[in-house]
Amino acid sequence: MPSLQWSDELALAHPEMDHTHQEFVQLLGEAEDALLQSKEAGLARYEALVAHTVGHFGQEDRWMVATGFAVENCHSSQHHQVLELMKEVVRLAKEKDDYGPLTRVLPELANWFTQHAQTMDAALASHLQQIGFDPATGSIAHPLPTQADPVTGCGGGSCLPAEDTAAAGTAA
């Protein structure tokens, strides 16, 4: 049984984000299944998850920048930290033949994702809906009043200290 399964509790009523998140959940489960077959198969499916996550995080980061967030906002910073950690797991397996982190990171990513989706992504989805952002065209139906400074927080009270966010998947 995979560590993470799609449920209404993960849904954000944002079709594009929900679709990407369903793919994340699917790929995470496939990596766990493959790891039961062999470490090489698990690594291959995990690399597919990493590649998907590059696009997943990049998409959200672009939406944030397009709608008034600073490039270095806390949500994007967490994306960066988690992605670097995910890539390090690949490096350790390939260069050091150390598959321990790969085994441990999958359930930790499941826990991290649930929390991330329900806080930072939920706040982003709410923000995008509030301003009427169209991901297909980049248009904004209801722009917020012009702000003096780009947004650096995540909204929704979901900013976490860096050491907490960096802990996702690092308890190796």
Ligand SMILES: [Fe+2]
């Ligand atoms: Fe996301």
Ligand SMILES: [Fe+2]
């Ligand atoms: Fe996110």
